[in-house]
Amino acid sequence: MDRxxxxxxxxxxxxxxxxxxxxAALPLMxxxxxxxxxxxxxxxxxxxxxxxxxxxxxxxxxxSKGENGQGLALxxxxxxxxxxxxxxxxxxxxxxxxxxxxxxxxxxxxxxxPGGCAIGTRPVDLHLDALARxxxxxxxxxxxxxxxxxxxxxxxxxxxxxxxxxxxTENLLMAATLAKGRTVIENAAREPEIADLAHCLNAMGAQxxxxxxxxxxxxxxxxxxxxxxxxxxxxxxxxxxxxxCAVAGGSVELVGARGDHLAAxxxxxxxxxxxxxxxxxxxxxxxxxxxxxxxxxxxQPFPGFPTDVQAQIMALMAIAxxxxxxxxTVFENRFMHVPELMxxxxxxxxxxxxAIVRGVSKLRGAPVMATDLRASVCLVLAGLAAEGETxxxxxxxxxxxxxxxxxxLSAVGARIERVKD
Numbered sequence: 001m002d003r004x005x006x007x008x009x010x011x012x013x014x015x016x017x018x019x020x021x022x023x024a025a026l027p028l029m030x031x032x033x034x035x036x037x038x039x040x041x042x043x044x045x046x047x048x049x050x051x052x053x054x055x056x057x058x059x060x061x062x063x064s065k066g067e068n069g070q071g072l073a074l075x076x077x078x079x080x081x082x083x084x085x086x087x088x089x090x091x092x093x094x095x096x097x098x099x100x101x102x103x104x105x106x107x108x109x110x111x112x113x114p115g116g117c118a119i120g121t122r123p124v125d126l127h128l129d130a131l132a133r134x135x136x137x138x139x140x141x142x143x144x145x146x147x148x149x150x151x152x153x154x155x156x157x158x159x160x161x162x163x164x165x166x167x168x169t170e171n172l173l174m175a176a177t178l179a180k181g182r183t184v185i186e187n188a189a190r191e192p193e194i195a196d197l198a199h200c201l202n203a204m205g206a207q208x209x210x211x212x213x214x215x216x217x218x219x220x221x222x223x224x225x226x227x228x229x230x231x232x233x234x235x236x237x238x239x240x241x242x243x244x245c246a247v248a249g250g251s252v253e254l255v256g257a258r259g260d261h262l263a264a265x266x267x268x269x270x271x272x273x274x275x276x277x278x279x280x281x282x283x284x285x286x287x288x289x290x291x292x293x294x295x296x297x298x299x300q301p302f303p304g305f306p307t308d309v310q311a312q313i314m315a316l317m318a319i320a321x322x323x324x325x326x327x328x329t330v331f332e333n334r335f336m337h338v339p340e341l342m343x344x345x346x347x348x349x350x351x352x353x354x355a356i357v358r359g360v361s362k363l364r365g366a367p368v369m370a371t372d373l374r375a376s377v378c379l380v381l382a383g384l385a386a387e388g389e390t391x392x393x394x395x396x397x398x399x400x401x402x403x404x405x406x407x408x409l410s411a412v413g414a415r416i417e418r419v420k421d
Contacts, residue, residue: 004392004406006383007415008365011250011287014412016241018256018282019045019403020070020231024193026094027170028200028231029053032062032074033101034174035204037226042071044231045403048396049092056088056095060102075226079106086112086143092400096124097167099147100175103136107149113140126161126168133157134172134179156181156220164189164301169216170197176218177206185216191302192261196232203227235261237402238283239309240377242266244409245285246274246292247316248384252412257282264305268313271295272320292316294324294359301330311337311378318346319385320359327354337375340368344382344390365390373401380405384414391419 020043030053032039044050054064054072061078082102089095089112102109113124124145128138131147134154139146156179161168169189174197176183188194190212198211204227207219238257245252246269259266259278266276269285272292277284294317299307307330317324318341328334335355338348343366347358365388370376376397383390395418398405409416 001393001421002395003419003421004380004395004398005417005419006365006380006390006392008248008363008384008386008388008390010248010413010415012245012248012252012409012412012414013250015253015255016408016412018233018238018254021045021193021196021234021236022047022049022401023236024196025050025231026053027097027174027193027197028229029057029072029074030097030101031174031197031200031204032057033060033076033098034105034177035224035226036076036079038073038075039204039226040071040073040228042228042230044070044072045234046070047401047403048399049094049401052088052092053094056084056098059083059085059088060098082106082109084109084111089114094167096127097171097174099127099145100131100171103131103147103149104154104175104178107153109145109147111145111147113143113145126163126165127171130159130161130168130172131175133159134175134183152180154179156183156218158184158186160186161188163187166191166194169194173198173208173216173218174201176220177201177208177224179220181220183218183220185218186214188214188216189301190214192232192235200227200229203229233258236306236308238262239265239306240312240381240402241408242269242276242283242285243309243312243316244381244384246272246287247319247381248414249287250413251284251286253279253281254283254285255281259283264303265309268295268297268305272316291319291321291359291361294320294322294357296325298327299330307331307334308374310334311374312381314341314348314355314357315378315381317357317359318348318382319361319363320357323356323358325354325356329353336371337378340375340379341382343368344386346382362387364388367391367393370394370397373397377402377405380416
């Protein structure tokens with residue numbers, strides 16, 4: 001099993017290209033199930049999750065062909081394959097997104113329940129309840145959701161989500177494009193990745209209004225067609241590298257980054273004394289202070305501070321001047337990186353959904369264990385600032401969400417390498 005070795009203490013200088021957003025690319029790939037014409041996606045990141053979903057879509061009759069490096073053409077060649085097997089769904093929870101499109105276009109679906117998750121339960125109840133409101137008949141049989149559309153297909157309805165859910169919003173949005181009549185989604189998630197999906201669906205012939213807001217209105221159409229679409233830049237990757245510079249020091253330009261997608265993160269970083277400015281190519285992050293200042297952070301749905309950046313900013317708070325409080329409101333059980341940071345000398349006390357971080361002047365390199373995607377990159381960031389060597393184990397988590405992490409950090413001066421066992 002691969003490990004990542006970091007020798008800390010070197011400031012970062014140069015530029016880092018930002019890849020396409022994984023959390024946008026996955027639902028965009030699933031949208032290919034809604035048409036029999038080619039959907040050509042560009043700016044796709046080269047990640048394990050992208051490859052896993054391509055294999056799952058292949059099981060559902062979608063042919064995929066690489067185009068021009070980071071492009072992929074997807075075409076649903078068969079509409080009679082409607083079973084998403086456990087062996088593939090268990091590897092990635094986003095697989096449940098195939099449920100809505102399959103029922104909408106093929107009239108039926110059999111999708112394995114995704115199972116547990118290291119950072120919380122993430123129940124699919126909201127997905128199922130919403131599809132039921134469109135008329136789908138749902139049964140749970142031997143660990144699978146079996147869904148069937150009524151005669152004549154799904155029918156539009158008004159659905160108010162009891163809480164904000166990115167996945168449920170995406171699933172319902174795709175299903176509603178082919179439902180009869182008008183669907184209204186109230187309390188929809190507002191993440192940029194959902195807006196990206198809606199814009200792509202409109203380019204495919206859907207009729208969606210209210211994009212970017214908490215109320216989406218979808219007028220169903222008889223069919224969708226293919227299109228060419230570029231995946232937006234990854235705001236979580238952008239945030240991670242911005243915080244890497246804040247942790248290690250130096251000055252880095254994040255090429256292709258969009259500041260309008262991470263205002264809450266930029267505000268928090270600036271509050272620590274680190275400079276973030278927009279450039280004509282993206283964002284420049286520079287740390288001129290000897291130590292950043294501790295700030296309080298609370299995760300919230302977009303446009304609030306993203307839960308997917310909570311672990312990374314805690315690495316910065318671990319070396320900040322003063323105390324800070326990091327509060328997690330989106331997922332339970334998302335402080336599993338805390339014990340590993342403490343192995344490196346961090347002073348952190350967890351009280352329920354909040355962690356009190358008392359900054360130290362130096363972290364110490366140590367062998368640490370990654371528990372999930374964002375926790376693993378948090379430990380890499382901590383290693384950039386630590387004295388001596390940090391060895392991060394179980395880095396397969398990183399490969400799910402970060403494209404060429406070691407290469408990108410090495411290019412700006414970090415001493416980091418992948419160690420093959």
